[in-house]
Amino acid sequence: MSDAARLDQLLSNLVTNAVTHGARSTSITIKAEEEKGHFMLSVSNAVEAIPPDILPVLFEPFERSGRESSLHGLRLGLNIADQIAKAHNGKLSVISDQVATTFTRHIPSKPMNRLHF
Secondary structure: OOHHHHHHHHHHHHHHHHHHHOOOOOOEEEEEEEEOOEEEEEEEEOOOOOOOOOHHHOOOOOOOOHHHHHOOOOOHHHHHHHHHHHHOOOEEEEEEOOOOEEEEEEEEOOOHHHOOO
């Protein structure tokens, strides 16, 4: 699979996660920007804040704890998105509060003629 296809899959997984867990009455925001040599792509939606004790294992597949009863799914999409970011020398991060949850992919910038979206 090409780099572009993998990066498309990463975005698709983050959007699917936002649709699955977000409030139905609010929009999903997708933002792309380049800053300090990194290309950042974020997906944000209004959702109940992810509990702080879950954040460290959020990208691990199949991880479950007692407090996660409201967080359904196996987290395979988030794990795959995280692995794709790492494979491109980047990282996937999450910020979650009472207003929104935002997943951001940071990867080193490449010349635009090498990325095909």
